[in-house]
Amino acid sequence: MRKNTILWIELFFAVLSIWVLFMVGAYPDISMVALRIYIIALIVITVGMVMAVRYYQSQHSSVDIDRICEMVRHIEVPAFIWSDDLSTMYTNEAMDDLLGIGESEDPGDTAVLLSNFFHSLGLSPRDAADILNGKTYDSGILDEDGDKRYISWTTSMLKQGSHATLYFSIGFETTELEEAKQSLTAYAQSLAKSQSRYALSMKLSGIGILLCESVHDIYYVSPEAQQFLGINSDHISFVEFRKKLHPEDRMLFDDYLNKIRSTKPSNASSKPRTLELRIRAAAGRPYVWYSYHYHENLTASNGSPIIGGALIDITIEKNKDATIERLAFMDAITEIANRNKLMHDGAETFRLCQNMGTYCWIIVLDIDRFHIVNDSYGYENGDKILKNFAHILCKYTASGGFAARVSADNFALVLHDYSDHGDEELPGRTLEHIRADMTTLSCGEFSNLSLSCSAGFARIPTDGHSFTEVLEHAEFALAMGKGELSYVMGYDANMHREIVSQGEMEKELANAIEQRHFQLYYQPKVDLHSKKIMGAEALIRWIKPDGTRISPNVFIPIAEKTGMISDISHFVLCEACEQNALWQQMGLTPIVMSINFASGDFYQANVCDVVQDELYRVGMQPKWLELELTERLALGDINYTVQQMNALRDMGILLAMDDFGTGYSSLSYIQLLPLTLLKLDRSFIIEIVTDTVAQEIVSAVIKIAKSMNIETIAEGVEYEDQAELLRNMGCDYIQGYLYGKPMPALDFQKRLEINTYGKELS
Numbered sequence: 001m002r003k004n005t006i007l008w009i010e011l012f013f014a015v016l017s018i019w020v021l022f023m024v025g026a027y028p029d030i031s032m033v034a035l036r037i038y039i040i041a042l043i044v045i046t047v048g049m050v051m052a053v054r055y056y057q058s059q060h061s062s063v064d065i066d067r068i069c070e071m072v073r074h075i076e077v078p079a080f081i082w083s084d085d086l087s088t089m090y091t092n093e094a095m096d097d098l099l100g101i102g103e104s105e106d107p108g109d110t111a112v113l114l115s116n117f118f119h120s121l122g123l124s125p126r127d128a129a130d131i132l133n134g135k136t137y138d139s140g141i142l143d144e145d146g147d148k149r150y151i152s153w154t155t156s157m158l159k160q161g162s163h164a165t166l167y168f169s170i171g172f173e174t175t176e177l178e179e180a181k182q183s184l185t186a187y188a189q190s191l192a193k194s195q196s197r198y199a200l201s202m203k204l205s206g207i208g209i210l211l212c213e214s215v216h217d218i219y220y221v222s223p224e225a226q227q228f229l230g231i232n233s234d235h236i237s238f239v240e241f242r243k244k245l246h247p248e249d250r251m252l253f254d255d256y257l258n259k260i261r262s263t264k265p266s267n268a269s270s271k272p273r274t275l276e277l278r279i280r281a282a283a284g285r286p287y288v289w290y291s292y293h294y295h296e297n298l299t300a301s302n303g304s305p306i307i308g309g310a311l312i313d314i315t316i317e318k319n320k321d322a323t324i325e326r327l328a329f330m331d332a333i334t335e336i337a338n339r340n341k342l343m344h345d346g347a348e349t350f351r352l353c354q355n356m357g358t359y360c361w362i363i364v365l366d367i368d369r370f371h372i373v374n375d376s377y378g379y380e381n382g383d384k385i386l387k388n389f390a391h392i393l394c395k396y397t398a399s400g401g402f403a404a405r406v407s408a409d410n411f412a413l414v415l416h417d418y419s420d421h422g423d424e425e426l427p428g429r430t431l432e433h434i435r436a437d438m439t440t441l442s443c444g445e446f447s448n449l450s451l452s453c454s455a456g457f458a459r460i461p462t463d464g465h466s467f468t469e470v471l472e473h474a475e476f477a478l479a480m481g482k483g484e485l486s487y488v489m490g491y492d493a494n495m496h497r498e499i500v501s502q503g504e505m506e507k508e509l510a511n512a513i514e515q516r517h518f519q520l521y522y523q524p525k526v527d528l529h530s531k532k533i534m535g536a537e538a539l540i541r542w543i544k545p546d547g548t549r550i551s552p553n554v555f556i557p558i559a560e561k562t563g564m565i566s567d568i569s570h571f572v573l574c575e576a577c578e579q580n581a582l583w584q585q586m587g588l589t590p591i592v593m594s595i596n597f598a599s600g601d602f603y604q605a606n607v608c609d610v611v612q613d614e615l616y617r618v619g620m621q622p623k624w625l626e627l628e629l630t631e632r633l634a635l636g637d638i639n640y641t642v643q644q645m646n647a648l649r650d651m652g653i654l655l656a657m658d659d660f661g662t663g664y665s666s667l668s669y670i671q672l673l674p675l676t677l678l679k680l681d682r683s684f685i686i687e688i689v690t691d692t693v694a695q696e697i698v699s700a701v702i703k704i705a706k707s708m709n710i711e712t713i714a715e716g717v718e719y720e721d722q723a724e725l726l727r728n729m730g731c732d733y734i735q736g737y738l739y740g741k742p743m744p745a746l747d748f749q750k751r752l753e754i755n756t757y758g759k760e761l762s
């Protein structure tokens with residue numbers, strides 16, 4: 001019977017009783033006896049009904065317990081029904097297993113085992129009833145095999161009796177869960193321990209960690225790395241990270257980003273890689289060298305590829321390296337990179353540009369007439385100028401790039417070009433600034449000095465197949481303006497149209513020598529006072545069968561490099577001597593025939609014999625032959641040079657120093673050589689009318705040469721005012737377009753005829 005029904009019945013009798021009392025009040029005539037009888041009957045009926053209902057209720061409750069016991073029997077997890085005085089117990093099979101109750105167990109024994117069970121939970125059955133009722137209770141108990149099992153018990157009251165209350169408890173095994181929980185706790189603890197150990201070791205070792213998922217442009221930054229970078233956050237974007245790098249290292253970093261962005265997990269290299277970068281924590285702080293030792297193929301727990309590695313401060317090692325590097329890679333005078341360093345860093349720059357599709361420029365610079373500084377101000381002052389010039393160049397490497405001293409007054413400047421398609425104007429613009437800066441060099445003891453520079457430039461990586469080739473092309477562009485002051489020229493592949501390629505050129509030159517595709521042109525040398533032709537310089541021309549003319553400036557250096565020059569020189573010697581002898585035989589006023597001798601020719605042991613044989617063959621006196629030598633001879637064995645020159649001079653042959661002033665020698669050097677003529681280089685003459693320094697130098701050189709009985713000739717004279725000035729300075733001869741460009745033998749012959757038959761040159 002339901003509890004509600006019982007309440008309704010009890011309520012019905014209560015209302016009935018009230019109604020009877022009301023009736024007694026409403027009918028006072030009713031006799032007292034009848035009333036008492038009536039009341040007693042009512043009480044008896046009510047009590048009877050209540051007892052009947054309670055009995056019915058208790059009868060039906062016990063039926064429910066049986067049903068529950070039946071259900072519990074089928075439950076596979078431990079479950080039991082129990083009264084708090086342990087007078088009633090029912091355990092299912094799973095519970096029996098747990099308690100170790102055998103099949104033939106006496107109920108009394110079951111009570112003992114159950115009581116022990118409660119004790120094992122730290123409870124008495126009575127307490128257990130209070131504590132467990134309506135709750136879940138987790139317990140850890142040892143089963144009969146001694147294994148610890150974790151069970152979560154849920155207990156609910158079934159029936160409250162007058163003596164004891166009946167409960168139903170069901171247990172859910174949580175052993176696995178509990179074990180997982182425990183191992184997780186243990187792992188968390190050991191992780192915390194190892195993490196604190198890890199943090200400590202990171203701190204002690206000073207290693208920072210940078211990690212990034214290859215798809216995101218953000219680094220996760222460990223606490224140490226945060227200190228290195230001067231940030232308070234555990235992440236930094238690539239853009240912000242790049243800003244903290246030294247400008248010279250940014251290209252390297254961009255290359256690295258390109259690489260990691262294109263790294264696919266499948267083809268990622270398992271080898272760790274290293275980047276050496278300079279990082280500064282904040283503007284104004286010094287850059288610190290770090291080695292970033294990273295792997296490209298790590299995998300995050302979510303399976304996505306990550307790239308990461310350790311950032312280690314290597315400043316100390318770098319400083320040590322820097323000392324070694326300084327010795328090997330630094331130019332002692334200017335304290336900037338030397339040629340070795342230029343070649344090394346240049347090759348790296350070339351590689352990076354190729355990888356990333358970016359551009360750089362290499363500008364090779366030559367201080368115009370630097371020898372003047374050395375000659376006029378001394379080497380110490382010359383060094384000062386070189387150093388200051390180097391500092392000017394370094395100014396332009398601030399946003400990436402570097403400067404190097406290649407040799408003597410030759411420098412190289414590598415500039416990063418940050419424009420998308422290459423900024424063609426960058427080298428020209430930079431050179432303008434450099435020239436403007438050079439005016440600051442003309443101060444103090446150098447206030448009379450006006451310095452300028454010439455340059456050739458080429459683009460990395462498009463103007464060559466290697467850095468060496470790009471550098472050569474920039475040098476080639478510079479060489480194209482041979483001698484011109486403030487000359488600037490960018491490399492153009494068309495410059496090589498004549499040349500095509502070195503290898504091909506060599507082959508063609510060898511063929512040209514065999515086929516005699518050469519012709520000699522003659523340029524007059526004129527006496528400045530009589531204005532008469534006193535000599536001719538034989539200048540070779542390579543004329544291909546298709547009519548293309550190749551300048552000696554282009555092929556002579558190749559011939560010198562490959563050794564073919566001796567054939568060419570021999571050809572020139574024979575041809576020029578033969579021609580001069582012929583003109584003499586024709587009765588024309590004898591002139592001196594000058595031929596250019598490369599230093600390679602000069603070092604040939606039999607040079608005197610060769611020349612003598614040739615003079616003998618054509619029947620010409622040695623005094624009509626002049627050999628033009630260059631200052632480069634002095635770079636070789638000076639004793640041998642002097643010996644050879646003396647031998648030639650003893651034969652009566654004239655010896656001229658060509659291009660004087662363009663090399664490294666000073667005036668003191670020529671004292672050693674038995675020279676008869678000094679050829680002042682064209683670069684002095686170009687500005688001689690306006691440049692007072694050039695005037696002073698030329699004038700001084702002429703005087704010194706005279707004091708040594710050496711005659712002087714000025715090359716490249718194009719204007720009358722230049723000739724006039726040189727005449728006043730005491731210069732003996734001039735050679736230049738003013739009195740005639742190099743011309744074929746027949747044209748020259750006509751000039752000689754005029755010369756011979758008394759007509760003045762116009």
Ligand code: C2E
Nearest residue numbers: 539540552553556572596597598716717718735736737742
């Ligand atoms: P170099 O011996 O100094 O010859 C003078 C060069 O200056 C010639 O150039 C000549 O044409 C040029 N020149 C002369 N006067 C003027 C002038 O007023 N203005 C200008 N702008 N230039 C002038 P070229 O013939 O092109 O020869 C260039 C160089 O090639 C020569 O310089 C010489 O070093 C070399 N070379 C020429 N022929 C031979 C040769 O047969 N053997 C050797 N070993 N070298 C040669």
Ligand code: MG
Nearest residue numbers: 537596628658
């Ligand atoms: Mg010459």
Ligand code: MG
Nearest residue numbers: 658659679715
């Ligand atoms: Mg010359």
